[in-house]
Amino acid sequence: MTRRPYHHGDLRAALVEAASALLETEGAAALSLRRVARAAGVSHAAPYRHFRDKHALLEAVAAAGFRVLEDRLEDLEQRFTGDPRRQILEACRAYVAEAVARPERAHLMFGGILDPARRSDELHAAIEESFAALVATVRRGEGVLFRDLPTRDLVLTLWSATHGLALLAAAGQLHDLDRTTDPEAAIERVLGHVFDGLAR
Amino acid sequence: MTRRPYHHGDLRAALVEAASALLETEGAAALSLRRVARAAGVSHAAPYRHFRDKHALLEAVAAAGFRVLEDRLEDLEQRFTGDPRRQILEACRAYVAEAVARPERAHLMFGGILDPARRSDELHAAIEESFAALVATVRRGEGVLFRDLPTRDLVLTLWSATHGLALLAAAGQLHDLDRTTDPEAAIERVLGHVFDGLAR
DNA sequence: GACGATGTGTTGACGTTGTCAACATTGAAA
DNA sequence: TTTCAATGTTGACAACGTCAACACATCGTC
Numbered sequence: 479m480t481r482r483p484y485h486h487g488d489l490r491a492a493l494v495e496a497a498s499a500l501l502e503t504e505g506a507a508a509l510s511l512r513r514v515a516r517a518a519g520v521s522h523a524a525p526y527r528h529f530r531d532k533h534a535l536l537e538a539v540a541a542a543g544f545r546v547l548e549d550r551l552e553d554l555e556q557r558f559t560g561d562p563r564r565q566i567l568e569a570c571r572a573y574v575a576e577a578v579a580r581p582e583r584a585h586l587m588f589g590g591i592l593d594p595a596r597r598s599d600e601l602h603a604a605i606e607e608s609f610a611a612l613v614a615t616v617r618r619g620e621g622v623l624f625r626d627l628p629t630r631d632l633v634l635t636l637w638s639a640t641h642g643l644a645l646l647a648a649a650g651q652l653h654d655l656d657r658t659t660d661p662e663a664a665i666e667r668v669l670g671h672v673f674d675g676l677a678r
Numbered sequence: 679m680t681r682r683p684y685h686h687g688d689l690r691a692a693l694v695e696a697a698s699a700l701l702e703t704e705g706a707a708a709l710s711l712r713r714v715a716r717a718a719g720v721s722h723a724a725p726y727r728h729f730r731d732k733h734a735l736l737e738a739v740a741a742a743g744f745r746v747l748e749d750r751l752e753d754l755e756q757r758f759t760g761d762p763r764r765q766i767l768e769a770c771r772a773y774v775a776e777a778v779a780r781p782e783r784a785h786l787m788f789g790g791i792l793d794p795a796r797r798s799d800e801l802h803a804a805i806e807e808s809f810a811a812l813v814a815t816v817r818r819g820e821g822v823l824f825r826d827l828p829t830r831d832l833v834l835t836l837w838s839a840t841h842g843l844a845l846l847a848a849a850g851q852l853h854d855l856d857r858t859t860d861p862e863a864a865i866e867r868v869l870g871h872v873f874d875g876l877a878r
Numbered sequence: 879g880a881c882g883a884t885g886t887g888t889t890g891a892c893g894t895t896g897t898c899a900a901c902a903t904t905g906a907a908a
Numbered sequence: 909t910t911t912c913a914a915t916g917t918t919g920a921c922a923a924c925g926t927c928a929a930c931a932c933a934t935c936g937t938c
Contacts, residue, residue: 505790506791507791507793581790584790585789585790586790588846588849588851589785589789589790589791589849590705590706590781590782590784590786590848590849591706591790593705594849605851605854609854613855627871630855630856630859631867631871633855634843634859634864635872637842637855638838638839638842638846639842639872640838641842641843641846642837642839642840642842642843642844642845643841643842644842645841645842645845646837649790649794651788651805654805654806654809655809655813655830655833655834655837659834667831667835668834668838671827671831671835671876672835672839672872672875673875674874674875674876675872675873675875676871676874
């Protein structure tokens, strides 16, 4: 039943895998299509059978990142059913933790590397679904945790704070403010205050 | 016909200028050292008399961005002396507005393009000074606007929310959440709620 | 079995890039 | 006037993204 393409097995997945690894270890600047191909053990033009160009490969890497985010969020719903506050807190924590663990991918997902005008369907779907999971998580707190505010306000406020902290941490820029701040503790305090502002 | 002299006059500044312009119009991917040199009217290797490598040029562009941010913040202190709430609000607005007006540079400043390990003294100083201006702005609200919280908490919370919104807006990702959200209105609402959470 | 069609990987080429070494030109110090 | 450091140019190189031409494995059809 498993249809295996003939030579490499599943080159497409292998390329995304190799690109993700190279991205994190060597940085975005050092990530070339040819190095990815070499890492996957194929010739320099082989990737073109699976991706229109380099941009498309990078989009696939980003899409994988969004899918991880979505999985985390949905997992949290299972783990903390009936405790929306915990769900939201943990979701934000996971968001920051992901960015810190894979900063290069985080910048690929949210930074100015990919051209929004050229988004593939795959990436578009991955983004939509992960954002839907995020909105759904926040929604579970509506009427229970938060004041009577538009969903948009709740999501935007929580998301902005979390996103900001995640990217500052990923870029190592928290240290420019305060050498002793670690992201884990920071998200705790920041979210506490933001919750206070939204609480009923 | 004014004949161009062999020596440019102030090539360094011209290169930073040309690079900034190219960055915003063509995007980071299309920004090559050689195109910058061409735009400045010099040969392809001339930039090496002023910058160690491409990375150093990009750092100079980023540093200029941080200096703009600092100037804005300090200008606000003059314009709204004695009104710390207004100062902070306007500072956050300016932060977002800058990111939206020059999204490519914002990503260069905060994204994963520049290697933090190789920061030039110029960039390092520009970052420190703009962050100091940011902290100073928030401090003016201490004891007046905010609950009795560590400065670090105040700065981190306000900064995270603002930074997050700024980068989401710069990346055009606000539209993934809600097609009708415009950054100007969003920062207003987000900051309102965050202020509530920090207010005394 | 034979056999093209099709999907997949390879090879070689092209123009562009970042960078370097060698050289040219300039303005100012001596 | 001579000299020299600073600044700009030229030409080279390997690595890059991309493409066209080719090679081969697999499969449906006869």
